[in-house]
Structure formats: C-alpha cells, structure tokens
Amino acid sequence: MTDTDGTAGLDRRLADALERLGHGMRSLAQRTAREHGLSPLQQQAVLALAQHPRNRHEVAALAAEFDVTTPTMSDAVAALERKEIVTRSPGTDGRRRSLTLTATGEEVARGLSSWDDPLTSALAGISEHDRAITLHTLLRVIGGLHSAGVVSVTHMCTTCRFFGRDEYPDPAVPHHCHLLRIPLPLAGLRTDCPEHEPADAPASKRKQRATPQ
Numbered sequence: 001m002t003d004t005d006g007t008a009g010l011d012r013r014l015a016d017a018l019e020r021l022g023h024g025m026r027s028l029a030q031r032t033a034r035e036h037g038l039s040p041l042q043q044q045a046v047l048a049l050a051q052h053p054r055n056r057h058e059v060a061a062l063a064a065e066f067d068v069t070t071p072t073m074s075d076a077v078a079a080l081e082r083k084e085i086v087t088r089s090p091g092t093d094g095r096r097r098s099l100t101l102t103a104t105g106e107e108v109a110r111g112l113s114s115w116d117d118p119l120t121s122a123l124a125g126i127s128e129h130d131r132a133i134t135l136h137t138l139l140r141v142i143g144g145l146h147s148a149g150v151v152s153v154t155h156m157c158t159t160c161r162f163f164g165r166d167e168y169p170d171p172a173v174p175h176h177c178h179l180l181r182i183p184l185p186l187a188g189l190r191t192d193c194p195e196h197e198p199a200d201a202p203a204s205k206r207k208q209r210a211t212p213q
C-alpha cells in the first residue's frame with residue numbers, strides 16, 4: 001500500500017467512524033425522545049430553549065440551527081404547544097413570536113438533560129490531551145462543512161470572524177479570540193459561544209462591534 005493509499009484509507013475510515021457516531025447519536029436521541037413522548041426534533045427544540053439565549057428562541061432560528069425548514073420546525077413547535085411544553089409570546093420587536101418553556105417544559109428539559117450521558121461517559125475514559133485534540137479536529141471538520149454549505153448555523157470558534165488561527169507557537173494554545181482578546185487553548189474552544197459572529201456574515205448584518213485587532 002502506498003502513502004497515498006494509506007491517507008485515502010485513513011480518510012475513509014474517519015468518515016466511516018463519524019458516520020457511525022452520528023448514527024449512534026441519532027438512535028440514542030430517538031430513544032430518549034420516545035421515552036418523553038417527543039419526536040427527536042421536538043427534543044432538540046426543548047433542549048435548545050432550555051440552553052440558548054432568548055434571542056435564539058424563535059421558530060426561524062431553531063429551524064436554521066437544526067437544518068430543517070421553517071414549516072417543519074413550526075409543526076414541531078405547534079406539537080410542543082399542544083403538549084403544554086412551550087408557549088409563544090411577542091418578542092422584543094412586538095412582531096416575532098418568542099418561544100418559552102412552560103413549567104412542564106422546564107421539567108421535561110431537566111429530564112432530557114442527560115440524554116447524551118453514554119457519549120460523555122465514553123469520552124471520560126480518554127485523556128484530556130486527546131479530548132482537546134479531538135475537539136479541535138472536530139471543530140475544523142465542522143468549519144469545513146460550514147464553508148461547503150453542508151452545516152448552516154454554528155456558534156463555534158472555527159466559523160467565527162473573531163477567530164485568529166495559529167497565532168501562537170504553543171501547540172496546546174495556538175489560536176486567539178480577537179473579540180475577547182485572549183489566547184484560545186484547544187481544550188477551551190467554544191461550541192456555543194454567545195459572542196459568535198459568522199466569519200462570512202455580510203458587514204451590514206454584523207452587530208456593532210469594534211473591528212478585530
């Protein structure tokens with residue numbers, strides 16, 4: 001086998017492993033959602049409403065987050081309203097409807113919060129060094145998929161306009177955040193940063209901020 005064959009084979013095996021991981025997580029999500037009388041998409045919406053800031057509590061934002069159409073997410077939210085898990089109220093602009101978990105919804109979200117425990121338990125057996133490298137690698141892959149239009153919305157460092165790649169010689173702390181003005185260790189890269197702004201956002205849509213140094 002040549003080096004080229006070896007690299008191609010490695011890439012194929014990595015793609016197979018990621019596909020297998022995705023399949024396993026989808027099965028796990030289906031099982032936990034079913035246990036709570038929800039669809040997997042309804043489960044994702046409940047967890048997002050429990051964890052995300054209020055400015056992402058709208059049907060369109062949730063649809064973009066989970067790569068489904070707005071009507072599909074609207075149907076999922078309507079089902080959650082019928083189950084008295086979610087309510088809608090006027091948003092800050094008075095027009096858009098902001099989604100809120102009811103007391104029942106909060107309880108459901110607490111019950112769902114450990115849905116991915118089998119994954120975190122499997123990760124706990126891996127050294128911190130290897131987990132940090134894995135996080136960095138996965139965020140680079142997701143960044144590449146975002147650039148290719150496969151993944152639409154992320155709030156991760158590798159798709160952020162403030163991300164300074166490879167600015168330091170330390171392999172454990174190579175990157176920099178130009179908004180927070182701090183070095184970013186591999187283990188500290190963010191997967192859901194409230195300050196994230198897409199690297200490819202049109203200038204007119206960016207929030208008013210100082211230009212990165």
Ligand code: SF4
Binds near residue numbers: 160
């Ligand atoms: S603003 Fe957040 S997502 Fe963007 S580079 Fe800084 S820490 Fe990462």
